[in-house]
Amino acid sequence: MTRHLGRLLFVGLLGGVLALGWMGYRIWDTGNRDDRRQADAIVVLGAAQYDGRPSAILKARLDHGIQLFNDGAAPWFVVASAIFVSDRTHMLRVLRIATDEGIASRGSPTTTSPTDATLPNQVEATIREVGALALYFVGAEIADRAHVRGPNRETIGSSSWL
Secondary structure, X not given: OHHHHHHHHHHHHHHHHXXXXXXXXXXXXXXXXXXXXXXXXXXXXXXXXXXXXXXXXXXXXXXXXXXXXXXXXXXXXXXXXXXXXXXXXXXXXXXXHHHHOOOOEEEOOEOXXXXXXXXXXXXXXXXXXXXXXXXXXXXXXXXHHHOOEOOXXXXXXXXXXX
């Protein structure tokens, strides 16, 4: 009995490690794929700002979005068949949320964000994103099953509450 329980625990842990490894790989893979093509809009996701001054992360995103705009990738900054600009580690969740919200989108990750500056920064950002992605999926499932309603009385599904 104890041996079977030990094997079951080992298989569960191995499955968890493999799932986390797969999520880490998908975050890295999506963040390294620049899918810039002509689109209806460019959407730059926000980050911190301080008294109207963008943080280094937001500045990197804005600079990349402006470059895409200057290159003629899209004529507007609105949400519709959009190019999403974010950090490489954040791109998988961004595109998943957009898809879940019915937005046809492509990603163009910035490579100049402080999250890409060093390997430790990349590892830290990837670990943080694995957690955020896991919470997104778990939270979306819980909200969908509970039919949770937000303050504007809309159902909180996939990403509305994140």
